[in-house]
Amino acid sequence: MKKMISKLVLAFGLAASAPAFAASAGVPLDAANINLRDTESLQRGAQTFVNYCLSCHGAAVMRYNRLQDIGLTEDQIKNNLMFASDxxxxxxxxAMAAQDGKQWFGATPPDLSLIARSRGADWLYSYLRGFYRDESRPTGWNNRVFDKVGMPHVLWELQGEQVAVYEKVKNHSTGKEEEVLTGLKLESPGLLTTKNAKGELDNKEYDxxxxxxxxxxxxxxxxxxxKNEQIGYLxxxxxxxxxxxxxxxxKKEYWKDVH
Structure with missing residues (x-):
């Protein structure tokens, strides 16, 4: 019995630590710090999704009228967010045909309905901020979170162009020095690029x-x-x-005669 309990404790411990091992094995992720109760943020995000993502990616299980849950009226949805449906x-x-996506990018762009549940908010946030110029890639872009990504940087006009920063690091197994990507540097400003108090380029608005x-x-x-969380509290x-x-x-009524 004790051995069985020990095995169960070990199994639960490994399961709980699996995400931490996965994160440590790859690139450190930046915290997205999202807030699902911020309806204005959700509305701006829906506008960006429709304008920049929906041309190549679909959201097959998301209906336009569900946007009423984030404070939009049916007329606002029809007039501002419906470009691929009536x-x-x-x-x-x-909006793009599947065969065209496969021909242009080497694979059909995936549906994004559940991408946040499979990848996580921090991964998506880091990925969308992690594109940099790489002329060796067919699209001219690479990504520090998803190496050799096939997707081009569709938000580059907003962010600007980043370049990779490399450092020479000694490989302990081979004893040789190797160039390792250690960060990204904004080389050309985008539409959302500003300057901070020191006069340096700042991408806070893009972030x-x-x-x-x-x-x-x-x-x-x-x-x-x-809504599920609210029901849970109730x-x-x-x-x-x-x-x-x-x-x-x-209980007191049932046991009163016994005592």
């Missing part, structure tokens, strides 16, 4: 735009998450203030 009840289908986009993609992957309050007192009074 019915508000339709799903967010990709905020990406955070809004990731916020929306997380919402899209589970639109009822906030259930806990019901148990705490209604069911538990009633159970206690019933």
């Amino acid at each position: 019915k508000v009840g339709n799903t967010m289908k990709v 905020d735009r990406v955070r809004d986009l990731v916020n929306y993609m997380v919402f899209m992957s589970e639109p009822v998450k906030v 259930v806990l309050l019901f148990l705490l203030f209604v069911l538990i007192p009633i159970s206690y009074l019933l």
Whole structure:
């Protein structure tokens, strides 16, 4: 019995630590710090998704009318966000044909309905900020989070152009020095690039735009998450203030004659 319990504890421990091992094996991710209760952020993210992502990627399980859950009216959705469909009840289908995507990028761009659940908000946030110029790639772009990515940098006009920064690091197994990508440097400013107090190029506005986009993609992957949390709080309050007192009074009534 003790051996079985030890095995179960070990299994749960390995399962809990698996994400940490996965993160440490790759590139360190930046914290997205999203907020699903920030409806303005979700609305800006939906606008960015429709304008920049929906031309190549689809969201086959997300309907346009679900955007009413983030404070948009049906008229606002129809007038500002529906470019690939004419019915508000339709799903967010990709504007590009699948065969064209395969021919242009080597593979059909994936559906993004559940990408936030499979990759995570921090991964998406780091990925969308991690593109840099690489002339060895067919698209001219590479990504520090997803090496040799086939997707071009569709937001480059907003972010500008980044270049890779390499450092020579000694490989302990071979004893030779190798160039390792250690960071990215903004070389050409984009539409959202500003200058900080020191006069240096600053991409905070672009980072905020990406955070809004990731916020929306997380919402899209589970639109009822906030409502489910609210229901959970109500259930806990019901148990705490209604069911538990009633159970206690019933217990006292049942056992009063015994004592």
